[in-house]
Amino acid sequence: MSTYVAPLKDMKFVLNELAGLAQVARLPGYADVTPDTVEAILEEAGKFASGVLDPLNHSGDREGAHWTQAGVKTPRGFREAYRQYIEGGWPTLPFQPEWGGQGLPKLVATAVEETLTSSNMSFSLCPLLTQGAIHALELCGSETLKKTFMGKMIAGAWTGTMNLTEPQAGSDLALVRSRAVAKGDHYLISGQKIFITYGDHDLTDNIVHLVLARTPDAPEGVKGISLFVVPKFLVKSDGSLGERNRATCASIEHKLGIHASPTAVMVFDNAVGYLVGEENKGLSYMFVMMNAARFSVGLEGVAIAERAFQRALAYARDRVQGKDLTGGRTVPIIQHPDVRRMLMLMKSQTEAARALAYFVAGAMDAAARHPDKDSRARNQAFVDLMIPVVKGWSTESGIEVASMGVQIHGGMGFVEETGAAQHLRDARITTIYEGTTGIQANDLVGRKIARDGGTTVKGWLGVLQQFDGELANPGTAELQGLRAALAAGAKGVAQCVEYVLATVGKDPNAALSGAVPFLKLMGITAGGWQMARAALVAQRKLAAGDGESKFYAAKIATACFYAEHVLSQAPGLAATVTGGAAAVMALEEEQFLAA
Numbered sequence: 222m223s224t225y226v227a228p229l230k231d232m233k234f235v236l237n238e239l240a241g242l243a244q245v246a247r248l249p250g251y252a253d254v255t256p257d258t259v260e261a262i263l264e265e266a267g268k269f270a271s272g273v274l275d276p277l278n279h280s281g282d283r284e285g286a287h288w289t290q291a292g293v294k295t296p297r298g299f300r301e302a303y304r305q306y307i308e309g310g311w312p313t314l315p316f317q318p319e320w321g322g323q324g325l326p327k328l329v330a331t332a333v334e335e336t337l338t339s340s341n342m343s344f345s346l347c348p349l350l351t352q353g354a355i356h357a358l359e360l361c362g363s364e365t366l367k368k369t370f371m372g373k374m375i376a377g378a379w380t381g382t383m384n385l386t387e388p389q390a391g392s393d394l395a396l397v398r399s400r401a402v403a404k405g406d407h408y409l410i411s412g413q414k415i416f417i418t419y420g421d422h423d424l425t426d427n428i429v430h431l432v433l434a435r436t437p438d439a440p441e442g443v444k445g446i447s448l449f450v451v452p453k454f455l456v457k458s459d460g461s462l463g464e465r466n467r468a469t470c471a472s473i474e475h476k477l478g479i480h481a482s483p484t485a486v487m488v489f490d491n492a493v494g495y496l497v498g499e500e501n502k503g504l505s506y507m508f509v510m511m512n513a514a515r516f517s518v519g520l521e522g523v524a525i526a527e528r529a530f531q532r533a534l535a536y537a538r539d540r541v542q543g544k545d546l547t548g549g550r551t552v553p554i555i556q557h558p559d560v561r562r563m564l565m566l567m568k569s570q571t572e573a574a575r576a577l578a579y580f581v582a583g584a585m586d587a588a589a590r591h592p593d594k595d596s597r598a599r600n601q602a603f604v605d606l607m608i609p610v611v612k613g614w615s616t617e618s619g620i621e622v623a624s625m626g627v628q629i630h631g632g633m634g635f636v637e638e639t640g641a642a643q644h645l646r647d648a649r650i651t652t653i654y655e656g657t658t659g660i661q662a663n664d665l666v667g668r669k670i671a672r673d674g675g676t677t678v679k680g681w682l683g684v685l686q687q688f689d690g691e692l693a694n695p696g697t698a699e700l701q702g703l704r705a706a707l708a709a710g711a712k713g714v715a716q717c718v719e720y721v722l723a724t725v726g727k728d729p730n731a732a733l734s735g736a737v738p739f740l741k742l743m744g745i746t747a748g749g750w751q752m753a754r755a756a757l758v759a760q761r762k763l764a765a766g767d768g769e770s771k772f773y774a775a776k777i778a779t780a781c782f783y784a785e786h787v788l789s790q791a792p793g794l795a796a797t798v799t800g801g802a803a804a805v806m807a808l809e810e811e812q813f814l815a816a
């Protein structure tokens with residue numbers, strides 16, 4: 222079994238050279254964010270991940286979470302790991318000091334989050350949902366709600382959940398039926414929620430559920446949904462825990478992966494709940510949580526890809542099979558061109574997705590704190606454009622990478638001992654929850670591109686154009702293939718944007734038939750942009766005689782490989798998108814099955 226090692230060199234390279242850690246550190250409130258501090262944090266996170274979480278990943282998968290009458294039990298070792306997680310101060314990283322947080326930038330917290338998720342995705346889901354709940358309270362909750370819940374949640378003493386899904390309301394939250402009836406200073410919440418991550422567990426004394434429900438006279442559809450805080454235990458005025466609330470976990474799901482993460486059916490039976498913000502504005506508040514969570518799930522794609530890659534690499538160096546094509550010796554499989562191709566695909570796609578996610582995290586910091594209003598707005602528009610890309614593309618490629626990891630293991634990948642299969646099983650949920658890839662793609666095309674008439678995406682294409690000028694400089698001869706592939710990607714995106722803008726109003730089926738291929742095109746192009754930036758930096762560092770010459774040479778080779786094997790798909794994807802709905806919509810429903 223391979224042990225997870227945080228890819229600190231690549232993380233630091235991306236933070237410093239691509240995502241602009243130095244610029245983020247100049248934003249108001251981040252004066253203490255020095256490269257040394259960040260390096261120390263990442264090293265400690267790496268140790269915690271390798272030493273505490275990684276050893277529980279396989280055993281947690283085998284044992285799974287258990288439902289009992291007294292509550293859900295997490296697998297052996299999880300409670301102790303959670304205790305250490307709190308003691309290490311890990312839950313507090315990105316939150317404001319006034320609430321007990323460490324006030325670190327999203328960018329730094331993102332690198333830490335990747336590390337924890339790589340080593341144990343099931344464990345990391347609990348903090349993921351808690352952070353989303355904290356953000357929603359921070360932005361939309363009353364002072365009383367904040368005072369009652371935020372400090373405990375930021376410290377990790379209580380966890381948070383996101384209760385959206387009901388049996389009849391999955392992608393379409395307009396169909397939510399849970400009810401909320403006002404009673405004095407609170408509401409009584411009734412209804413059933415399904416698939417609630419960490420809806421119940423034994424890691425903390427209390428769980429703070431954020432629940433979508435409707436008041437009796439609320440309008441139909443999304444305009445009638447409100448958001449409520451429903452704690453597992455009510456909280457007394459002195460902050461201590463009071464009565465058990467009528468919010469219970471009826472069962473947990475048996476599922477393909479993330480076995481250690483309990484996925485709960487929650488029953489609310491006149492449970493006491495407190496309104497967040499105003500009635501009927503719940504969905505917009507929930508989007509705050511969902512956007513944070515969508516970004517984090519995109520990061521799960523990166524994290525699982527990294528873990529699967531490390532495992533496959535270790536196996537490929539160890540497994541001896543077949544002869545060297547030139548020398549005739551029996552060799553480890555890493556010597557075979559096809560295995561190297563798969564490893565390069567894994568490495569290059571992981572690095573591209575990491576670079577894009579971190580770049581977007583840096584933009585989130587600028588959107589929140591840049592002193593200039595226009596700059597904040599520009600960064601926010603870019604973040605909004607890229608969230609569905611980070612979510613949809615990184616998770617789809619995370620599954621591809623995890624599947625390649627199984628392939629590299631041969632038969633040993635299909636059985637459970639090596640752990641390769643677990644990564645594929647765990648990765649499989651990432652394209653489903655927090656909005657499926659189809660929903661992300663609809664969001665990208667409909668809300669993020671059509672709604673502003675393509676302004677933000679065209680602004681980004683302008684950035685690519687400018688960057689092309691940098692790549693055209695003399696001295697970048699070995700990067701010309703990369704430059705051409707990136708230009709083809711940008712051209713493809715531009716063609717698709719024009720197509721979407723021309724069709725979305727009059728023929729939405731045509732605009733949306735290619736939404737997922739378009740999302741993929743955006744992803745591989747944005748990833749290619751980051752890989753090309755990385756290659757350019759690496760080339761300059763090499764020319765300057767920087768000590769890490771092997772790392773930089775590998776960066777350039779990996780970027781060139783990405784251009785030839787991944788970015789090269791761009792023209793085909795663009796043709797698929799602009800081909801429109803004809804092929805997709807051709808069959809009548811009964812024609813699908815030729816029985």
Ligand SMILES: Cc1cc2nc3c(=O)[nH]c(=O)nc-3n(C[C@H](O)[C@H](O)[C@H](O)COP(=O)(O)OP(=O)(O)OC[C@H]3O[C@@H](n4cnc5c(N)ncnc54)[C@H](O)[C@@H]3O)c2cc1C
Nearest residue numbers: 383384385386391392416417418484653654655656657659
């Ligand atoms: C392990 C796990 C954990 C989860 N955790 C949580 C949680 O903590 N909180 C929570 O509230 N929910 C949670 N969920 C629920 C999850 O968010 C939903 O499963 C997801 O949003 C999809 O909804 P659905 O399952 O009803 O699928 P459906 O909405 O029925 O979708 C089925 C298929 O139809 C497609 N589709 C649906 N509508 C459209 C459309 N308009 N355009 C194009 N395609 C469409 C989808 O892309 C998908 O391929 C979790 C689910 C799982 C399995």
